[in-house]
Amino acid sequence: MRTTQPLLRSGLTLAAAAALPLALAVPADAQTGISVSTTGSTVTVTTSACPTMNASGSFGQASLLASGQSSFAQGRQALLSGTSDLQSAAWANVSPGTYTVIVTCQNGTTAGTQSVIVSARPTISATATPTRRVSPSPSPSPSPTRGVMGGLGGATKEYGTLTLVGGGVLVVSGLGATIWYLRRRAKPHRL
The missing domain is CATH 1.20.5 (Single alpha-helices involved in coiled-coils or other helix-helix interfaces)
Incomplete structure (x- = not known):
């Protein structure tokens, strides 16, 4: 047999x-063209998906949606600024909670959508990491500007095809x- x-x-x-x-x-990788991070109560989004600037000097808009908000217009909106290589927007004094960030380029296309959690605890400064302790810097180094990366497991690398x-x-x-x-x-x- x-x-x-x-x-x-x-x-x-x-x-x-x-x-x-x-x-x-x-x-899934192709759709997440944005990177969202938090530092304390500040949320920052960066992207390279919106390389064209409009007449008013903006590369597009980003919206920070709290839970219960479902459309771009309901969130706190911020203009994307930067260069044709890298654009960013930020929101200060964000209350603790879970938020969704949506980025729309000036031509109307959506660069990406990502969730982020803003915690009530302050972020840990970069001086607590082992790489900072071994560096011979005589003065205390400032806190990182990007903070903790949001998303699936804090992943920041997108793998190519x-x-x-x-x-x-x-x-x-x-x-x-x-x-x-x-x-x-x-x-x-x-x-």
């Missing part, structure tokens, strides 16, 4: 299941090697 077909089917199913998260991850494809190849080849090993192991040894 041969079991090639069920093993082949299960191998293809495993490969498809491994490739599914990779296919779903690409649009090549990295995701490389990871997918590694997963699929690992599954293939596992299936090959298990098939060889299941065959009876001939003398």
